[in-house]
Amino acid sequence: MLEHTIQATRIDEHGSVARCKDAAIRLDTDMDGRADAFNPAEMLLASLAACMIKGIERAAPLLKFAFRGVEVHLRGVREDSPPRMVLVEYEIIVDTDEHDRRIELLHKNVRKYGTIFNTLSSATVLSGQMVRKL
Structure with missing residues (x-):
């Protein structure tokens, strides 16, 4: 561990x-x-973004996935009582010429092997997509 x-x-x-x-x-x-x-909520979202980008850095060489850049956009919804994140939505934008099925394979790896991703997805609704940069 x-x-x-x-x-x-x-x-x-x-x-x-x-x-x-x-x-x-x-x-x-x-x-x-x-x-x-x-603030603390923004730090949580920043940790998730870092986890996603690091996951791409880890998986891309293994998958021989070629890309030029990555952006992660996150939106967290917080309720007041009890105070907690009830929803986190994301969009991962990858600058790549890879086929859509390869983008989905990379996305699957990010979802499966991300420490922060897995921790948050077991505690709140975490949903989103990985798309090609236009």
């Missing part, structure tokens, strides 16, 4: 920072919000 650790520290009433390895991410923990940092 793999273990992952981070350390998060409150800087002041306006924000915090999370650190791991040689990296740091500014966190929006201000009750009024702030535009220059990710």
